[in-house]
Amino acid sequence: MSSEPLTFHFKSISALHEAAGMTKPKHTLFSIVRFEDIPKIEAHQRLRLISDFYQITLKKECPCKMQYGQTPFDFDEGVISCFAPKQVSIIEKDFTMAPSGWLLSIHPDFLRSFPLSQKIKTLGFFDYKVNEALILSEDEQKSIEEVFQQIEKEYLLPIDGFSQEVIIAHIDLLLTYCNRYYNRQFITRKVATNELLHNVEKLLNSWFSDTGEKALPTATYLADQLHLSPKYLSDCLKQLTGQTTQQLIHEKLIEHAKDILTTTELSVSEIAYQLGFEYPQSFSKLFKNKTNQTPVAYRQSFH
Structure with missing residues (x-):
């Protein structure tokens, strides 16, 4: 049997939601979902995942070890991973999904006329590998979760003329926190x-x-x-x-x-x-x- 992974290429956020068995997104260019609301995923073979949009995940109580550079670490707090459009992720057959956390999906067109559209391209951590994820301290996780909660709150409200601007402001804050905490991680993992x-x-x-x-x-x-x-x-x-x-x-x-x-x-x-x-x-x-x-x-x- 071939070990070549099965490829899934998601060209829209709606396609991702449908494939994962999630409810239809409220916005075609943006969605936020709690891991608790995602049907359990069981990979019976290796999967290669590609999406045409940005994704930011916060995994809590992650049942695994993380490798930081060449060194493995155990952790009990949250883990942030950031994926740029077209970035390839591999899910192994023994993949276990974190029981709780957040999945944020952002299509580049959602940011198009805002300064964040250019800023996000300069953030190096979107080019990091999965095993180079950001490991959060308890206080950092609390700050990050508060931003996710604010984004979710705005996402669930009826859309008005300010919705996109408010959500993008929260995304900008979230990415600023990520940048800050990555720099902390470089120092503390000396x-x-x-x-x-x-x-x-x-x-x-x-x-x-x-x-x-x-x-x-x-x-x-x-x-x-x-x-x-x-x-x-x-x-x-x-x-x-x-x-x-x-x-x-x-x-x-x-x-x-x-x-x-x-x-x-x-x-x-x-x-x-x-x-x-x-x-x-x-x-x-x-x-x-x-x-x-x-x-x-x-x-x-x-x-």
């Missing part, structure tokens, strides 16, 4: 993030120590090796070191280049090719940009 930095440096040192033919390392390559999303890795490193993944790659590259320049007689072109540059000029340009010296001038300063 043991995991320090280990993450060590693993990144180990990968880069191994890459640059390999004298074989290769391209330059990329943020995507590092993220794949660490089983993280590129955006999550970059945000985590930014919080820990003040540098994005790409900036850290450049820093390590320059440090390694300096070692080669001062300990070998290799030409600048040979060093560039060894580091993975296609064109030596690109290496020289980056080196000068980072050190204010050309590779040749840097080498000469040691003789």
Whole structure:
């Protein structure tokens, strides 16, 4: 039997509601549902879920463990997950749905003429993987739940000329809380993030120590090796070191280049090719940009 997951692509919020056995949404572009009101979902095979709208879930009393980067954590409080349109989610056969929580679905057209339509595209946590979810403290969960309750209250009221504006204001507040609490999580999980930095440096040192033919390392390559999303890795490193993944790659590259320049007689072109540059000029340009010296001038300063 094939292990290829069965794909469900939801092009509208109404289609999601129908497939999950939920009542028809009150608004074609927006809905909020309590997990308690969603019929029990049993996955008899792996499922691939894709939707054309944003989704924000708050899972409470989640019967599982969560992996934060490379480290598993148990938790008793809520877990927030955010999904951008077209993002793929996989449900395994042993999937167990949280007994309580919230599901918020927002079509991009609902936000279209509001500033949040652009702001939401800049929030990196919509590009995180499921296992990079936001684990809430008790106080954080209380604050988040209050916003969900206000959104639900407005959703259930008769629609008037202010309904959309009020709901979007609450969504904006919800996302601001998520942004704040994610930054807190990066700080409080510092043991995991320090280990993450060590693993990144180990990968880069191994890459640059390999004298074989290769391209330059990329943020995507590092993220794949660490089983993280590129955006999550970059945000985590930014919080820990003040540098994005790409900036850290450049820093390590320059440090390694300096070692080669001062300990070998290799030409600048040979060093560039060894580091993975296609064109030596690109290496020289980056080196000068980072050190204010050309590779040749840097080498000469040691003789």
